[in-house]
Amino acid sequence: MPPRLQVRQLQSPLAGPYSFELAAGQCITISGPSGSGKSLLLRMLCDLDPNTGEILLDGAPRSSINPPAWRAQVLYQPAEPAWWLPTAGAHFRPGQIPRMQELLPQLNLSPQLLEHEVSRLSTGERQRMALIRSLACNPKVLLLDEPTAALDPESVAATEALLHQEVANGLSLILVTHSEAQAQTLGHRHMTLRDRQLHMHGGATP
Numbered sequence: 026m027p028p029r030l031q032v033r034q035l036q037s038p039l040a041g042p043y044s045f046e047l048a049a050g051q052c053i054t055i056s057g058p059s060g061s062g063k064s065l066l067l068r069m070l071c072d073l074d075p076n077t078g079e080i081l082l083d084g085a086p087r088s089s090i091n092p093p094a095w096r097a098q099v100l101y102q103p104a105e106p107a108w109w110l111p112t113a114g115a116h117f118r119p120g121q122i123p124r125m126q127e128l129l130p131q132l133n134l135s136p137q138l139l140e141h142e143v144s145r146l147s148t149g150e151r152q153r154m155a156l157i158r159s160l161a162c163n164p165k166v167l168l169l170d171e172p173t174a175a176l177d178p179e180s181v182a183a184t185e186a187l188l189h190q191e192v193a194n195g196l197s198l199i200l201v202t203h204s205e206a207q208a209q210t211l212g213h214r215h216m217t218l219r220d221r222q223l224h225m226h227g228g229a230t231p
């Protein structure tokens with residue numbers, strides 16, 4: 026079986042080239058100083074920024090998959106996720122509701138928050154709700170940019186437990202984090218970006 030994701034010579038005028046592989050049920054963490062290119066890498070992987078090189082998903086080249094379908098399967102959650110409808114609940118399609126209802130208590134979120142204006146939610150509530158929104162899309166690869174940056178320790182622990190569970194169930198995760206402890210807890214392999222160059226540490230498969 027091919028790896029979940031094969032990245033070959035991925036680059037843009039701003040970053041790369043990057044080459045690496047990610048298996049199903051594996052988590053790679055990315056750390057590095059501010060401005061080192063972590064978000065640029067995630068944006069190239071989900072094809073939001075112009076780039077060259079090749080990426081294969083379960084052996085299928087990106088060029089054979091239309092861009093919206095690619096972004097649904099290789100899903101990017103930015104550090105400050107966008108909301109385009111008035112309430113958080115309005116962002117879920119009917120088919121996603123059972124999964125959303127299962128995930129809310131795992132991140133200590135009350136279902137009542139779904140009806141609140143997004144702007145009324147706290148930063149941490151929005152961040153956890155965004156993760157639920159991403160997981161409810163059931164992506165094969167999730168690209169998470171600092172998903173616990175705004176959270177208190179209890180919410181960080183709940184988020185890490187959920188991500189651990191999802192990866193154990195087969196999700197492939199690329200996680201940008203500034204937390205060494207979080208990288209050690211969740212990551213099977215670790216990348217460091219410095220001056221937009223990639224350094225890989227650890228090669229264990231899950």
Ligand SMILES: Nc1ncnc2c1ncn2[C@@H]1O[C@H](COP(=O)(O)OP(=O)(O)OP(=O)(O)O)[C@@H](O)[C@H]1O
Pocket residue numbers: 039057058059060061062063064065066
């Ligand atoms: N479209 C663009 N055009 C030119 N420069 C850009 C563009 N997007 C990002 N940059 C620059 O590329 C560098 C890397 O940006 P990036 O957002 O990937 O950093 P980062 O490692 O994610 O940082 P942080 O930890 O602060 O989020 C930064 O210096 C940024 O200003």
